[in-house]
Amino acid sequence: KAGVTQTPRYLIKTRGQQVTLSCSPISGHRSVSWYQQTPGQGLQFLFEYFSETQRNKGNFPGRFSGRQFSNSRSEMNVSTLELGDSALYLCASSGGDGNTEAFFGQGTRLTVV
Amino acid sequence: ILNVEQSPQSLHVQEGDSTNFTCSFPSSNFYALHWYRWETAKSPEALFVMTLNGDEKKKGRISATLNTKEGYSYLYIKGSQPEDSATYLCAFPLWFGNEKLTFGTGTRLTIIP
Numbered sequence: 001k002a003g004v005t006q007t008p009r010y011l012i013k014t015r016g017q018q019v020t021l022s023c024s025p026i027s028g029h030r031s032v033s034w035y036q037q038t039p040g041q042g043l044q045f046l047f048e049y050f051s052e053t054q055r056n057k058g059n060f061p062g063r064f065s066g067r068q069f070s071n072s073r074s075e076m077n078v079s080t081l082e083l084g085d086s087a088l089y090l091c092a093s094s095g096g097d098g099n100t101e102a103f104f105g106q107g108t109r110l111t112v113v
Numbered sequence: 114i115l116n117v118e119q120s121p122q123s124l125h126v127q128e129g130d131s132t133n134f135t136c137s138f139p140s141s142n143f144y145a146l147h148w149y150r151w152e153t154a155k156s157p158e159a160l161f162v163m164t165l166n167g168d169e170k171k172k173g174r175i176s177a178t179l180n181t182k183e184g185y186s187y188l189y190i191k192g193s194q195p196e197d198s199a200t201y202l203c204a205f206p207l208w209f210g211n212e213k214l215t216f217g218t219g220t221r222l223t224i225i226p
Contacts, residue, residue, distance in 0.1 A: 004156070031212050042218040043157075043202070056213040090157070094212060099145050101159030102214065 002027065004093050006105035013112050018079040021108045025072050025093030031055075032074040033094075033102065034066060038087045046089075049074050050096050081112045117205050119217035126193045127225050133189045134220040136203030140184030147204040147214065148177055148188055157202060160188075193224045 005024040013019050025032050033056075034046040045058040049068035068074045072093075078085055088109050092102035118137045126132045138146060145164045151157040161170045166181040174191045190197055200221045204214040 033212055033214070035216075043204075043214075043216040045213050045215070048212045050212070056207070056211065058213070092157075096212065099162065099164060099206075101147065101162050102212070103159070104149075104156040106156045 004091060004103050004105035006089075006091055006108050008108060009106065010109045011111070013081050013110065015081055015083060015112055017081050018077065019081060019110060021076045021089055021091075021110075023074045023076070023091035023093075023105055025074070025091075026103055029093035029095055029103070030072055031094045031096035032068060032072065033092045034074070034076050035090045035092065036060075036087045037090065037107075038084075043090065046076065078110075083112050086110060086112045117203060117215050117217040119201075119203060119220050121220060122218070123221040123223070125223045125225055126190075128193060128195060130193055131189065131191045132193060132222070133187050134201065134222075136186045136188070136217055138184050138186070138203070138205045140182060142208070143181040143184075144206050144208055144211070146179060146186050147206075148186070149202040149204065150199045151202060151219070152199040160201075188220075190222075193222075195224045195226055198222060198224045 007022045031050045033048040035043040048056040052068045063079045066076045088107045090107045092104045094102045147162050148160040149157040161177050163179040168179040176189045179186045200219040202219045204216045207213040
């Protein structure tokens, strides 16, 4: 069974640009969640998509958005990049009932210069 | 706001020794507790999802206990091996069946050969 795939693995962008990250969940999983990790911080929840609908949202500005497609693949977009957006972005997929484990991708390391 | 605390922040243990660390969470409105292991350059990997007070789960040399009344969980590693070096994270869902996980900042375990 293929795991969670995130692309790209590494990205360097300039302040003010926008970026799109992609996540392909495990086959059959309908829930995809996105997390941000910055140095010294734990994993911070960004949002969760289930059946193409945003079901949960964390405390991030509107520059962070996402979407999910009918095949459960999800994209995350960050507009008007700031230096502080430099982080590891992880996505996790699960069955969607909240009581089973989440399966994480290897993450996308975003550096904003 | 959910607060999940882990202690200690970091730990150095001699190979062959046993160790344990703690995850504290709000005891009111408990739904589930997740434990993850995150090795450097890899994805976080689920160890356990615990839902019942008094639960005790085991996976090889790693085990976990849960006390929902007092709001803590212990993770034990017996006979530590170098491959146990990782950051161990606990996480708590927002409510029953919810996928939004609030993570602690983790315990970074280093096994000294």
